[in-house]
Amino acid sequence: MLAHGARDAAWAAPFERVAAAVRAARPGLAVALAYLEFMAPDLPSAGAALAQAGCRHVTVLPLFLGVGGHVRKDLPVLLERLRAQHPGVRWTLAPTIGEDARLVAAIAAIALDAADAEYDVRL
């Protein structure tokens, strides 16, 4: 699972919750988080660790809402590098999560709740 990354360590919390939920649901599945910027590991490192752990098929899931330059330009380069460095592993790419109707529906449900709620977050 590849996320953008940020300078603030707390930024990664939702992604760590996702990884924990996936691991809990599928204990036999090797799950790794990787980041494009600012945070470690990057995709080459996370991929190398999975290959080293014996994975023979790794699906890269972009944890991005929109498909922009990071997904369309940065990710193909990283995938080609993984394929070149670990030819014994099959590297495939899943659709970006923002393309999935379940994500759109979840965000819409959150938005409808937010319109009704008396939230007033102080940052």
Place this chain on the structure above:
Amino acid sequence: MLAHGARDAAWAAPFERVAAAVRAARPGLAVALAYLEFMAPDLPSAGAALAQAGCRHVTVLPLFLGVGGHVRKDLPVLLERLRAQHPGVRWTLAPTIGEDARLVAAIAAIALDAADAEYDVRL
């Protein structure tokens, strides 16, 4: 609903789907999309349009997965500006969508599917 924005117009598609779903579910609710960078409208413009349309309470929902500098630093400045420019409107801030357990659950479900599927997206 405030999203990051990107250079590529197609990036906004998931957010536009969310807005369409919210409008379909609640036709009486004024719904606006705004962007921090690259895309229009920005939050001051979208907020001004809602105020002009007669909205008296606007809830700003950050469409970000992680809470980083954009949410913690940029957004409070924009909210203060909206409050100063439109004192007749109550401006409140909802939690960032990535903080919501429904979003985490949706992403985890997508990730579990991706692990099973034979996706191979070509970018």
